[in-house]
Amino acid sequence: MSKTIIVSNRLPLQVKTDGKDIKVTPSVGGLATGMKSVHRDSNGVWVGWSGLTDEEIDDGMQAKVDQAVQKEQCVAVNLNEDDIQNYYYGFSNRTLWPLFHYFLEYTEFEKESWESYKRVNEKFAKVVVDQIEEGDRVWVHDYQLLLLPQLIKDEKPDVPVGFFLHIPFPSYEIFRTFPKRKEILEGMLGSDLLGFHTYDYERHFLSSVKRIANKEVRFNKITHDNRIIKVDSFPMGIDYKKFEDAAKKNQDQSKKQRSEVQRRLDEHLNESDSAKMVLSIDRLDYTKGIPNRIRAFEYFLNKYPEYQEKIRLIMLAVPSRSEVPQYQKLKKETDELVGRINGQFSTVSWTPIWYFFRTMPFENLIDLYTSSDVALITPVRDGMNLVAKEYVATRTEQDGVLVLSEMTGASKELGEALQINPFNFEEIADTLKRALEMPKAEQKRRMLSLQKRISRYSVEKWAEEFMNALESSQNVSQYIQAERLTQKHQRNILKTVEDSENTIIFLGYNGTLVDYTDKTEDKTPDKALYDTLAKVSQRPNVELCITSCSENENLQKWFADTDYRLISDHGAFYRKHNIWTELEALKTDWMEDVIPVLETFVDRTPGSYLDINRFSLAWHYGDADIEMGEKRVIEINTVLTSLTSNTDLSVFHGKEVVEIKSTKVSKGYAALQVLKEKDFDNIIVIGDDWTDEYMFEDLPDHAHSIKVGIRKTNAKYFVKRVEEVRAFLNLLG
Ligand code: ADQ
Numbered sequence: 001m002s003k004t005i006i007v008s009n010r011l012p013l014q015v016k017t018d019g020k021d022i023k024v025t026p027s028v029g030g031l032a033t034g035m036k037s038v039h040r041d042s043n044g045v046w047v048g049w050s051g052l053t054d055e056e057i058d059d060g061m062q063a064k065v066d067q068a069v070q071k072e073q074c075v076a077v078n079l080n081e082d083d084i085q086n087y088y089y090g091f092s093n094r095t096l097w098p099l100f101h102y103f104l105e106y107t108e109f110e111k112e113s114w115e116s117y118k119r120v121n122e123k124f125a126k127v128v129v130d131q132i133e134e135g136d137r138v139w140v141h142d143y144q145l146l147l148l149p150q151l152i153k154d155e156k157p158d159v160p161v162g163f164f165l166h167i168p169f170p171s172y173e174i175f176r177t178f179p180k181r182k183e184i185l186e187g188m189l190g191s192d193l194l195g196f197h198t199y200d201y202e203r204h205f206l207s208s209v210k211r212i213a214n215k216e217v218r219f220n221k222i223t224h225d226n227r228i229i230k231v232d233s234f235p236m237g238i239d240y241k242k243f244e245d246a247a248k249k250n251q252d253q254s255k256k257q258r259s260e261v262q263r264r265l266d267e268h269l270n271e272s273d274s275a276k277m278v279l280s281i282d283r284l285d286y287t288k289g290i291p292n293r294i295r296a297f298e299y300f301l302n303k304y305p306e307y308q309e310k311i312r313l314i315m316l317a318v319p320s321r322s323e324v325p326q327y328q329k330l331k332k333e334t335d336e337l338v339g340r341i342n343g344q345f346s347t348v349s350w351t352p353i354w355y356f357f358r359t360m361p362f363e364n365l366i367d368l369y370t371s372s373d374v375a376l377i378t379p380v381r382d383g384m385n386l387v388a389k390e391y392v393a394t395r396t397e398q399d400g401v402l403v404l405s406e407m408t409g410a411s412k413e414l415g416e417a418l419q420i421n422p423f424n425f426e427e428i429a430d431t432l433k434r435a436l437e438m439p440k441a442e443q444k445r446r447m448l449s450l451q452k453r454i455s456r457y458s459v460e461k462w463a464e465e466f467m468n469a470l471e472s473s474q475n476v477s478q479y480i481q482a483e484r485l486t487q488k489h490q491r492n493i494l495k496t497v498e499d500s501e502n503t504i505i506f507l508g509y510n511g512t513l514v515d516y517t518d519k520t521e522d523k524t525p526d527k528a529l530y531d532t533l534a535k536v537s538q539r540p541n542v543e544l545c546i547t548s549c550s551e552n553e554n555l556q557k558w559f560a561d562t563d564y565r566l567i568s569d570h571g572a573f574y575r576k577h578n579i580w581t582e583l584e585a586l587k588t589d590w591m592e593d594v595i596p597v598l599e600t601f602v603d604r605t606p607g608s609y610l611d612i613n614r615f616s617l618a619w620h621y622g623d624a625d626i627e628m629g630e631k632r633v634i635e636i637n638t639v640l641t642s643l644t645s646n647t648d649l650s651v652f653h654g655k656e657v658v659e660i661k662s663t664k665v666s667k668g669y670a671a672l673q674v675l676k677e678k679d680f681d682n683i684i685v686i687g688d689d690w691t692d693e694y695m696f697e698d699l700p701d702h703a704h705s706i707k708v709g710i711r712k713t714n715a716k717y718f719v720k721r722v723e724e725v726r727a728f729l730n731l732l733g
Pocket of ligand 1 (some may be wrong): 359669
């Protein structure tokens with residue numbers, strides 16, 4: 001039975017050593033819950049670090065740890081102290097985390113930590129690859145493992161790989177500053193499906209892929225390495241039911257059953273009718289906007305003094321990454337701010353901020369959520385922010401107000417929350433007042449809509465949708481609208497050749513019969529190709545016609561000793577029995593009018609150039625800024641369409657090129673002229689680029705048309721590589 005291999009930096013477990021014993025407790029975090037159906041309910045495997053370094057596990061213990069972890073359907077990647085310092089605290093948390101959250105001033109770049117990041121990603125790859133069996137798929141999580149998808153693809157090209165980024169993907173202007181930008185993108189592009197929380201992150205990623213990795217992007221699909229990579233947004237949800245049920249249970253408990261935390265909260269709320277509580281919960285991280293929040297709260301108390309002694313900010317901060325200096329600095333700043341404000345405003349019976357710096361058991365978290373009138377969530381950047389969603393899920397009476405930073409991914413979904421800019425204290429203070437004074441009916445209306453949406457798109461649903469999308473990303477045919485040419489198709493086509501009286505095979509040249517990476521140079525055929533073509537043409541009922549965009553001199557030079565039909569110059573010239581003819585009387589006087597127009601586009605689009613061919617003009621923009629190039633294509637089309645109306649000229653948009661030529665010059669038109677010469681009862685046509693599409697389109701329906709490469713096509717079948725074309729021709733021979 002095939003399985004899913006989930007990979008994340010940490011395993012969803014706590015592993016503790018107690019003398020000679022190992023204790024493993026499964027963690028109940030959001031991700032672990034969401035992945036349950038993929039992991040526990042099927043025979044999935046989770047690969048990640050156990051939390052214990054090699055130094056902490058002595059020789060005798062290793063087997064025990066492995067065994068204990070295995071019981072939980074997990075496999076540990078062994079990391080040592082140096083890995084944790086450099087890969088985890090170093091590159092992941094001192095480089096990628098600040099960079100992706102727009103904290104350029106915190107972004108450190110150290111070669112040593114980059115090397116460690118690469119090494120650890122390779123360690124992960126090795127463990128993952130060892131786990132892969134026929135039919136399996138892999139789902140990689142988060143910024144610690146950006147290089148992993150390609151490392152897996154290198155070893156297992158046919159295994160579907162999905163990747164989900166839990167943090168924002170920054171805009172191109174930020175990402176481009178990063179020395180290893182290209183390596184990171186290439187690592188990610190090993191995936192077949194890339195998921196982000198929001199459309200904005202997706203859009204930023206695609207922009208970097210176009211501009212930095214120079215890949216072809218159409219809508220949300222990237223063509224790379226003969227694969228189509230799909231990019232999409234999947235906003236992560238929460239285990240809604242768990243929070244809702246816990247909140248109901250909290251409501252139903254008797255006074256005696258209440259926790260110490262709940263009792264303290266009740267005391268405050270019972271002080272007077274106007275006592276209110278404002279809640280914030282986050283990891284102590286500089287992205288969460290904690291100092292901003294405290295300062296805005298101070299501003300609020302000064303601006304609206306009537307709230308003094310009535311309102312309390314309960315601030316829960318979970319210790320995090322305390323080995324990184326910026327986190328130590330933040331801790332100090334937060335402590336000082338809380339101290340200053342409490343010192344300034346407190347009275348004998350009232351402290352404005354209750355500040356907890358620790359993790360709390362789940363039950364106490366629920367106490368806080370259910371007791372607070374307002375949740376004040378103010379990150380300056382946050383991939384999603386699950387706390388906002390958890391607060392909503394616990395409001396079983398549909399009261400309470402969510403005040404949410406517009407810089408969180410969650411803000412895109414939670415339109416009914418009161419949204420604020422976390423840098424605007426005035427706005428935060430006024431919005432907090434509005435939240436505290438919001439009529440119950442309005443609270444209910446907003447809360448109901450929020451709950452409806454969040455409960456529908458739970459974390460389980462999120463995982464399910466991602467897995468479905470990964471599954472369907474494997475079906476390349478849906479994108480390019482052609483079927484993969486299988487062995488069976490090949491045998492069927494061979495049979496039509498054997499049964500036919502006269503078969504003609506039209507073959508593209510560059511990119512179909514020979515690989516060409518340097519597109520400016522035509523490649524001379526190699527001996528193997530000559531032999532293959534000779535074998536095919538030796539069949540008495542088969543004729544070959546090689547078609548190319550390049551000039552007839554080249555084709556003549558390469559195929560002088562053969563009697564193949566040749567079509568050159570995009571279909572302008574034709575050779576039969578070694579005699580070349582011009583297929584169309586071609587006028588080129590139109591060029592005089594069009595060249596100056598195209599030259600203005602060259603001047604206005606740095607990196608683009610004009611190619612003046614014998615019968616056509618081509619404006620290439622592959623080296624220009626890709627987005628500017630695409631904008632210019634729209635302009636060029638408008639200008640040229642009006643210039644060429646009432647002429648037999650047409651404008652073609654190919655990959656990073658716009659070409660103008662006579663409608664009568666096309667490989668399709670030329671191929672049709674060839675068919676007029678003889679009664680060919682069987683046609684095979686193979687080509688790779690957009691000029692070959694004319695043959696696929698113009699030739700009769702019964703032609704067996706085959707596209708080389710993964711791109712949308714009019715052909716019936718596709719193959720991925722030149723070698724496959726050659727193998728097929730050898731079969732025909
Ligand atoms: P985080 O930055 O950790 O996650 P968040 O989405 O808010 O941020 O999740 C925090 C989780 O920790 C919540 O489920 C919360 O209940 C829990 N938690 C918080 N304080 C706690 C405490 N004191 N005790 C116990 N549990 C506590 C990263 C990204 C986010 C993204 C998530 C998921 O930074 O933007 O939403 O991943 O993709």
